[in-house]
Amino acid sequence: MDLHYTPEEQAFRAEVREFVRARLPRDISAKVLGHRRLAKDDYVRWQKILHERGWIAAGWPVEHGGTGWSAVQQHIFDEECAAAGAPRLIPFGLNMVAPVIMQFGSEQQKRRYLPRILSSEDWWCQGYSEPGSGSDLASLKTRAVRQGDHYVVNGQKTWTTLAQYADMIFCLVRTDSSVKPQEGISFLLIDMHAPGVTVRPLYLYDEEHEVNEVFFDDVKVPLENLVGSEGKGWTYAKYLLGHERTGITGVGASKRELALLKEIAAQQAKDGRPLAADPVFRQRLAQVEIDLLALEMTLLRVLSSRTKPGPEASILKIKGTEVQQALTELMMDALGPLALPFSRTAIEEGGSAAPLAPDYAAPLAARYFNWRKTSIYGGSNEIQRNIIAQQVLGL
Amino acid sequence: MDFTLSEEQQLFRDALAKFVQNEYAFEARRKIVASAQGWSGEVWARLAAMGALAVPFAEADGGLGGSGVDLMVVMQELGRGIAVEPYLATVVLGGGAVAAAGSPAQRQALLPGLIAGERQLALAYAEPGARHDLHDVQASARREGAGYVLSGRKATVLNGATADTLVVSARTAGARRDAQGVTLFLVARGAQGVSLSDYRTIDGLRAADLVLDGVRLGADAVLGPVDGGLAPLERAVDLGAAALCAEAVGVIEQLNALTLDYLRTRRQFGQPIGRFQALQHRAVDMLVHAEQVKSIVCLAASAAQSADERERRRAVSAAKSLVGRSGRAVAKEATQLHGGMGVTLELPAAHYAKRLTMIDFWLGDSDWHTERFAAASA
Ligand SMILES: Cc1cc2nc3c(=O)[nH]c(=O)nc-3n(C[C@H](O)[C@H](O)[C@H](O)COP(=O)(O)OP(=O)(O)OC[C@H]3O[C@@H](n4cnc5c(N)ncnc54)[C@H](O)[C@@H]3O)c2cc1C
Numbered sequence: 001m002d003l004h005y006t007p008e009e010q011a012f013r014a015e016v017r018e019f020v021r022a023r024l025p026r027d028i029s030a031k032v033l034g035h036r037r038l039a040k041d042d043y044v045r046w047q048k049i050l051h052e053r054g055w056i057a058a059g060w061p062v063e064h065g066g067t068g069w070s071a072v073q074q075h076i077f078d079e080e081c082a083a084a085g086a087p088r089l090i091p092f093g094l095n096m097v098a099p100v101i102m103q104f105g106s107e108q109q110k111r112r113y114l115p116r117i118l119s120s121e122d123w124w125c126q127g128y129s130e131p132g133s134g135s136d137l138a139s140l141k142t143r144a145v146r147q148g149d150h151y152v153v154n155g156q157k158t159w160t161t162l163a164q165y166a167d168m169i170f171c172l173v174r175t176d177s178s179v180k181p182q183e184g185i186s187f188l189l190i191d192m193h194a195p196g197v198t199v200r201p202l203y204l205y206d207e208e209h210e211v212n213e214v215f216f217d218d219v220k221v222p223l224e225n226l227v228g229s230e231g232k233g234w235t236y237a238k239y240l241l242g243h244e245r246t247g248i249t250g251v252g253a254s255k256r257e258l259a260l261l262k263e264i265a266a267q268q269a270k271d272g273r274p275l276a277a278d279p280v281f282r283q284r285l286a287q288v289e290i291d292l293l294a295l296e297m298t299l300l301r302v303l304s305s306r307t308k309p310g311p312e313a314s315i316l317k318i319k320g321t322e323v324q325q326a327l328t329e330l331m332m333d334a335l336g337p338l339a340l341p342f343s344r345t346a347i348e349e350g351g352s353a354a355p356l357a358p359d360y361a362a363p364l365a366a367r368y369f370n371w372r373k374t375s376i377y378g379g380s381n382e383i384q385r386n387i388i389a390q391q392v393l394g395l
Numbered sequence: 396m397d398f399t400l401s402e403e404q405q406l407f408r409d410a411l412a413k414f415v416q417n418e419y420a421f422e423a424r425r426k427i428v429a430s431a432q433g434w435s436g437e438v439w440a441r442l443a444a445m446g447a448l449a450v451p452f453a454e455a456d457g458g459l460g461g462s463g464v465d466l467m468v469v470m471q472e473l474g475r476g477i478a479v480e481p482y483l484a485t486v487v488l489g490g491g492a493v494a495a496a497g498s499p500a501q502r503q504a505l506l507p508g509l510i511a512g513e514r515q516l517a518l519a520y521a522e523p524g525a526r527h528d529l530h531d532v533q534a535s536a537r538r539e540g541a542g543y544v545l546s547g548r549k550a551t552v553l554n555g556a557t558a559d560t561l562v563v564s565a566r567t568a569g570a571r572r573d574a575q576g577v578t579l580f581l582v583a584r585g586a587q588g589v590s591l592s593d594y595r596t597i598d599g600l601r602a603a604d605l606v607l608d609g610v611r612l613g614a615d616a617v618l619g620p621v622d623g624g625l626a627p628l629e630r631a632v633d634l635g636a637a638a639l640c641a642e643a644v645g646v647i648e649q650l651n652a653l654t655l656d657y658l659r660t661r662r663q664f665g666q667p668i669g670r671f672q673a674l675q676h677r678a679v680d681m682l683v684h685a686e687q688v689k690s691i692v693c694l695a696a697s698a699a700q701s702a703d704e705r706e707r708r709r710a711v712s713a714a715k716s717l718v719g720r721s722g723r724a725v726a727k728e729a730t731q732l733h734g735g736m737g738v739t740l741e742l743p744a745a746h747y748a749k750r751l752t753m754i755d756f757w758l759g760d761s762d763w764h765t766e767r768f769a770a771a772s773a
Contacts, residue, residue: 133663136665139664203740203741204740205738205740211739269524269525272531272572336526336756337527337757338523341597342596354592356523356548356550372737375731376735
């Protein structure tokens with residue numbers, strides 16, 4: 001056992017750090033480090049910079065334009081980007097639909113979609129959940145009926161993250177109602193600009209327009225937009241979910257948040273001294289830091305084993321989101337009553353929510369509430385526990 | 396020992412409950428919160444007409460001479476509707492300070508108007524950097540002739556911008572964190588040198604930051620003893636904390652009811668999600684929290700006006716500490732059990748969960764009250 005990074009890995013880290021330092025636009029990192037809301041353009045600008053360097057698709061194989069990096073290199077890259085305040089890479093195209101297209105898609109689909117994902121020309125969103133089908137995804141009702149050279153799609157998706165920006169949506173749709181629910185599902189790529197697609201905003205806890213309802217009303221989708229074969233959508237979706245769960249761990253971002261939390265604790269006061277020196281707060285902070293340290297090691301342990309993560313990915317999802325939530329809570333707590341003022345404008349455009357509060361305080365309570373989502377999406381933490389109980393513990 | 400409410404208290408509770416249920420429904424509240432003022436004058440007038448604003452004040456001041464338990468009854472029902480009207484700020488905190496420290500003339504000048512629903516108050520004690528400490532006062536009151544000149548800053552003043560009169564703590568002697576040397580003053584919102592900036596809080600209320608820049612006051616503006624304002628301030632804030640805990644009981648009970656209803660009606664995997672044992676146990680824990688909180692709030696309500704300072708501090712801080720921790724736990728569980736619907740503003744649950752969580756940030760958080768409880772118990 002040797003828990004040090006190799007000299008090559010250290011050199012790689014230095015190279016990434018230098019690149020990010022030189023190329024990450026300051027206005028974007030200021031937003032990320034200040035917990036401000038990002039605009040579409042902020043994400044796209046950074047993704048294009050990475051694309052230009054050939055680093056946009058860390059996890060893709062080289063033949064499709066990926067980096068061919070090892071899992072540990074990918075982790076180092078993620079950590080360096082996060083630490084510097086780079087925006088997260090929008091995962092729906094890069095990490096979700098792309099692996100499915102590579103594995104199960106037609107040659108034509110690979111040629112058409114993969115380059116446009118690399119260049120951020122298409123913004124993708126994920127159309128799985130429906131009002132009646134969240135945890136029980138296999139009960140989904142959106143229907144696609146074959147008519148000549150296309151499908152006609154009718155139904156509704158919900159919770160669709162950032163669908164308001166999207167050019168394409170990958171959907172699970174029902175193509176056969178006569179078989180077992182899992183066997184009648186197909187994986188369809190749908191143009192968001194097609195007639196009959198409507199997007200309606202949903203506002204989260206913190207008044208952010210982050211998710212949407214997406215309605216399909218007699219939407220015509222060419223047959224060539226079916227991925228793989230009809231009725232196999234469930235298998236493809238499960239293939240993808242493993243990718244989603246390791247991605248949600250968020251170790252790099254949590255390490256950055258921990259550092260920001262320490263800065264805030266040094267600036268806030270309690271009992272006439274810095275909050276960072278308060279014994280109760282120090283203990284709470286240290287406990288989260290210890291959890292995060294263990295999580296990082298767990299992630300590296302999973303990543304450095306040669307086998308692909310199986311149900312263990314659920315452990316990373318549970319603990320990763322718990323650490324993220326604990327960090328948002330401590331950050332809010334660090335502010336004391338200064339957590340109370342709320343201003344959408346401050347969160348979106350910068351500034352403070354109250355004249356006597358510091359700018360950095362404005363988004364933190366909102367962020368705490370927003371982050372409750374992490375134990376719900378990507379398969380709720382209850383569902384992850386069910387998976388572990390059944391598939392790891394054999395209960 | 397008797398935990399039952401008197402018949403009179405029950406009638407009052409039922410009348411308030413009906414009012415909140417019928418006229419403070421989700422949509423009505425949404426409109427009120429979004430309005431320019433942020434709370435409803437109409438609702439306020441109804442509360443005045445029902446006698447709710449008179450509850451804690453002495454009969455000599457035109458009040459009903461109610462106890463801490465009477466106040467608890469009111470706050471619980473307001474909590475059930477997560478009402479945003481400034482009852483806590485005007486009646487309990489501002490009114491409480493005036494009742495605790497005011498001369499007969501000051502009480503006469505302020506309380507009848509308050510009780511009639513015509514006058515709004517606020518208590519401006521918190522300073523940036525002071526966190527929850529009442530004695531951490533930098534705002535200064537300098538003697539000038541027969542009066543005083545006030546300068547300083549007060550943060551997150553609940554109801555600050557709609558208050559006609561502000562009760563302000565300022566230092567007349569001693570150093571920044573001394574207990575001695577704090578004095579309370581009555582300051583008219585419109586007085587020269589007073590500037591207020593109003594904002595929303597994340598739990599749906601309105602607060603303001605206050606800057607006092609050479610505000611000239613007469614001797615009659617002093618509320619209570621010069622240099623000895625900390626004791627009445629602490630009494631008013633304790634009554635406020637006890638009231639806030641009572642509000643939390645209403646919020647928790649309503650949020651638990653909403654969650655239970657969701658567990659019964661939301662179906663996944665062909666059954667109500669309430670059938671899953673993993674969720675049943677969580678709902679049970681929420682109930683245990685509710686029962687524990689209800690009990691400690693009875694204790695705090697009974698001791699909130701006690702002349703025994705130690706007893707009062709222990710009971711109020713015990714309640715606020717537990718409410719802080721349990722409130723957050725219940726809010727988290729309620730959100731989680733609602734799934735995606737829990738994190739949107741579409742359902743009432745998220746609004747209750749936000750208020751419940753943030754109750755811990757007003758009038759001393761759980762850490763602060765736990766420490767105060769320990770000190771009072773030593
Ligand atoms: C912010 C956000 C963004 C999202 N983005 C997307 C997106 O882009 N695309 C997309 O398709 N979906 C998205 N989702 C949807 C997400 O995947 C679902 O919310 C999630 O699967 C839970 O479904 P639900 O909300 O219907 O909750 P429900 O399934 O109704 O669950 C309610 C509660 O019951 C529990 N529960 C359910 N079944 C069981 C069981 N068998 N045992 C124990 N407990 C159980 C759940 O854990 C939860 O606590 C997003 C959700 C959120 C909140």
